[in-house]
Amino acid sequence: MEKNSSSKLWAMYKKDVMNLKTESIFMLAFVLGINVFIYYRVITSESTFGASGYGVLSAMVVFGALFLVFIRSFSLVSSEWKDNTLHMIMPLPIGGNTIFFSKLLAILTQTFIVGGISFALTLGAVYMILELEDIQQIFNFLAMDSGGLLSSNLMEILKMAGYGFVSFASLIVLVFFSSVVGRMFTKLSGLITFVVFILSNVLIGQLTGFIDGAVNFDQGSRVMILGEPGGGMTGNMTFMGTPELIFGIIFTVIISLIFFFATTYLYEQKVEL
Amino acid sequence: MIEFKNVTKKYGKTRALDDITVDIGKGKITGLLGPNGSGKTTMIKLITDLNKPSSGEVLIDQGPITQEVKKRIAYLPEIDHFYPWMKIKDAKNFVKTFYEDWDENLYEELLGFLELEENMAIKKISKGQRAKAKLLLAFSRKADIILLDEPLSGIDIFTREKIIETMIKDYREGEQSIVITTHEIKEIEHVIDDAIFLKQGKIILLGEVEQLRAEKNLSLVDLMKEVYGNGKEF
Numbered sequence: 001m002e003k004n005s006s007s008k009l010w011a012m013y014k015k016d017v018m019n020l021k022t023e024s025i026f027m028l029a030f031v032l033g034i035n036v037f038i039y040y041r042v043i044t045s046e047s048t049f050g051a052s053g054y055g056v057l058s059a060m061v062v063f064g065a066l067f068l069v070f071i072r073s074f075s076l077v078s079s080e081w082k083d084n085t086l087h088m089i090m091p092l093p094i095g096g097n098t099i100f101f102s103k104l105l106a107i108l109t110q111t112f113i114v115g116g117i118s119f120a121l122t123l124g125a126v127y128m129i130l131e132l133e134d135i136q137q138i139f140n141f142l143a144m145d146s147g148g149l150l151s152s153n154l155m156e157i158l159k160m161a162g163y164g165f166v167s168f169a170s171l172i173v174l175v176f177f178s179s180v181v182g183r184m185f186t187k188l189s190g191l192i193t194f195v196v197f198i199l200s201n202v203l204i205g206q207l208t209g210f211i212d213g214a215v216n217f218d219q220g221s222r223v224m225i226l227g228e229p230g231g232g233m234t235g236n237m238t239f240m241g242t243p244e245l246i247f248g249i250i251f252t253v254i255i256s257l258i259f260f261f262a263t264t265y266l267y268e269q270k271v272e273l
Numbered sequence: 274m275i276e277f278k279n280v281t282k283k284y285g286k287t288r289a290l291d292d293i294t295v296d297i298g299k300g301k302i303t304g305l306l307g308p309n310g311s312g313k314t315t316m317i318k319l320i321t322d323l324n325k326p327s328s329g330e331v332l333i334d335q336g337p338i339t340q341e342v343k344k345r346i347a348y349l350p351e352i353d354h355f356y357p358w359m360k361i362k363d364a365k366n367f368v369k370t371f372y373e374d375w376d377e378n379l380y381e382e383l384l385g386f387l388e389l390e391e392n393m394a395i396k397k398i399s400k401g402q403r404a405k406a407k408l409l410l411a412f413s414r415k416a417d418i419i420l421l422d423e424p425l426s427g428i429d430i431f432t433r434e435k436i437i438e439t440m441i442k443d444y445r446e447g448e449q450s451i452v453i454t455t456h457e458i459k460e461i462e463h464v465i466d467d468a469i470f471l472k473q474g475k476i477i478l479l480g481e482v483e484q485l486r487a488e489k490n491l492s493l494v495d496l497m498k499e500v501y502g503n504g505k506e507f
């Protein structure tokens with residue numbers, strides 16, 4: 001019976017999720033520990049940051065968890081060499097597309113799970129710590145200019161999350177690319193991976209700047225404005241205009257596809273054991 | 274069936290294979306024999322596409338090694354290649370997804386024959402059991418080509434016998450090709466049809482085992498001692 005490509009992708013995806021399972025549990029335990037620590041420090045001391053302070057602190061914990069996911073993505077590729085599991089993968093009748101797409105999906109799944117649970121845990125801790133008026137302040141901020149279905153601030157947060165997700169996926173593709181380039185060398189493989197990762201990011205940054213300039217987008221509008229000076233969380237938030245956002249997402253996807261196919265080409269044609 | 278045409282493989286300045294030309298016949302058990310570093314594993318890696326030739330070409334049925342060709346190859350590496358979280362049933366479920374020639378009945382039969390259990394965590398079992406687990410995955414398929422890289426290395430005598438029994442148990446002579454690399458010539462002498470002796474990346478002797486024994490009036494073990502011990506080339 002002919003094996004279809006979706007069942008092969010699913011098998012590869014399950015395998016990659018299993019490879020990330022233990023680390024995900026450790027990451028979540030780490031986030032939980034930090035939240036418990038913050039909660040303990042707050043209830044046993046007089047210090048209080050207010051809503052903005054806790055907002056920043058909670059965002060740091062969530063971004064910290066996502067940073068751990070990002071760091072782990074390097075080893076998801078390199079461990080295939082280190083643990084000799086590439087001897088199981090390379091002889092399989094599948095191409096590099098399936099191998100790296102399954103890894104990308106697995107890391108994005110981990111991002112959703114670790115990021116989501118970290119966010120929920122942090123939200124819970126912040127909720128227990130904050131005074132009622134601070135929570136009210138946050139709701140007011142999110143509900144500001146609520147003319148349509150979503151308030152303008154909430155809309156900007158969703159735009160930021162969407163763009164952030166696409167950018168994160170793109171970053172993971174660059175991790176794969178640099179890891180595969182690094183593995184083509186027997187010596188200084190780790191250093192080469194790091195240098196290629198930095199250089200490819202610089203290249204994309206230059207290209208983005210050039211194209212932004214060519215289509216005359218306002219660079220200043222990419223800055224997030226949180227509130228007015230001294231006004232707490234009362235201001236309007238601006239992330240990107242919709243045309244810029246669509247352009248940014250399309251550009252990021254195209255660049256990611258180029259690097260993705262370059263990765264699979266190198267894997268199929270140049271990588272050896 | 275498996276052709277090496279003027280194949281050279283270099284790792285840096287080292288020539289692992291040096292202008293090899295050989296045709297490994299269909300439907301036979303072929304032994305790639307030689308000391309460490311003679312190029313046996315490199316030949317296997319080139320057939321599985323784990324390595325690419327520096328020059329020359331490796332062909333299967335006159336064509337390059339594509340994904341379609343890989344569907345017909347079962348490969349048993351010398352090293353442990355399982356993921357640390359895998360139980361035997363996880364490895365089975367993973368591998369069987371990719372091959373149309375997977376035979377569940379054969380798997381069940383071999384599982385019992387090799388005295389393995391599906392719930393065994395691979396990283397916790399002995400080296401001999403891990404060797405059997407690798408063998409289980411390779412021989413549960415009705416693959417046209419089976420490549421075994423040092424399947425007897427570091428394995429006790431009882432497990433070796435079991436491995437050899439497994440090899441010949443369901444072997445389809447004339448249809449299935451098995452290529453085996455090993456130092457343990459004594460154990461496989463009675464099993465292999467053809468032998469290829471390698472030394473420093475070159476083929477120094479090859480032929481049908483029966484014919485070689487008759488011509489030289491030596492057993493394969495004595496022949497190997499003569500070839501490598503005396504440094505004599507045939």
